[in-house]
Amino acid sequence: MTPTMYSPDGRIYQVEYAIETVKRGTLAIGIKTQNGVLVAVEEKARALQTSNITQKIFQVDRHIGVAAAGYIPDARIQVDRARLFAQSNKIAYDESVEVETVSKHLADQCHQFTQYSGVRPYGVSLIIAGVDQKGESVYVTDPSGTYVSFAAVAIGAGAEEVNDFLEKAYADNITLEEGAALAIAAVNLKSHNEDGVKHIKMAFISSDTKSLEKVSDEDLQKYSKLALEKFKNNA
Template identity: 70%
Template sequence: MMPNRGYDMTPTMYSPDGRIYQVEYALETVKRGTLAIGIMTKEGIVLAVEEKTRALQVEGITQKIFQVDDHIGVAAAGYIPDARVQVDNARYFSQSNKLTYDEPVDIETVAKHLADQNHQFTQYSGVRPFGVALIIAGIDRKGVNVYVIDPSGTYNSYSAIAIGTGSDEVNEFLEKNYKEGLTIDEAASLAIAAINLKSEEKSGIEHIKMSKILSEGKMIEKISTEDLKKFDEAAKGKFVK
């Protein structure tokens, strides 16, 4: 590996071997974040995150799952303050689209907008790339959609995806166990099993937050602790590691 020799001082400069170190540092920040997972099903979408709360922290408040519009949710991995900025931008963009065209915004349109913003932050001095990746998911006129946006400005669509610490291994787990035609309940159990695969906790649901968007209502809603316990029980011994 060549020394960076100052090529990491700005995102506008390529190193001699064709790398942008600031972007690589941002991607590394994502890899150090706790897991976030998005799973597409025939009934809708599940978004799940690993969120370790402190002893006196108020329960029931999720820091890593956000609502953008009625039909759009976001799960984040990496530097969460950066995620809040991007989510605010996505909310403004979604509402502006609705006022202009009098219809809910498409999921891919929001994903591309945020990806374009990320790319802009790799082109100018005096800024740094966002240190967060987002799973943006929702249901629009085209159907169920799950996209991942990374700090480089890349966005791709997936049926099931994990980002954050240990995501490579978790994505292999999802590839083995994901099947088309999953129900929401089955996807929720799969998400819990996937998070516990790499979590320090290894079992239970105290460190997991989850939301869903159903095709029928197209509204994001939080999954209760009682339901998470049921999904956790259903997940035990069901999936191939």
């Protein structure tokens, strides 16, 4: 079965298999707030693994970050192409690329890999979050080539339950700090860990600086306490 073949009932199995790969990946979350955006992932390091290096959060440009769920090597390839695209846009137009433009570019590449024989669809979904001339944005791409804008979204294992939780707990006027707390509460919803943060990596982009910053372990602990105070009743 090649990516170009439809089944008799109108399905493309290779694309559906790729989407299933995403559903088996560890959880990733993106949240838009009134003063920035953030991405968070569940990432459990092995005993001897260097824990301060994030494997599933990437920086595309100064003002754009990506979180991935699924087959991470595919994510690295897409992020490399997004970086090249962002820098080419800067050289050509002398301005930072818009978040939606990067999202569409990556979605177009995903769609191309559903059309040609001899290749397979990317087995990864990406949350692309950033702050540009239009404000704060969070997009999700999937292996089919779809890209959709969200205020808050989860992808990966258990995403349906986490998205239900986000729908209940999210508010349009949420701050960046409250968004970080919400992301921790959402990750811990599926990990059955009410207050731990060792398994969580996070980065945010403030609307003021428009620059990706990694959230320290100390700040994660602080946001974890806020999560228990503010969102425990929504779980």
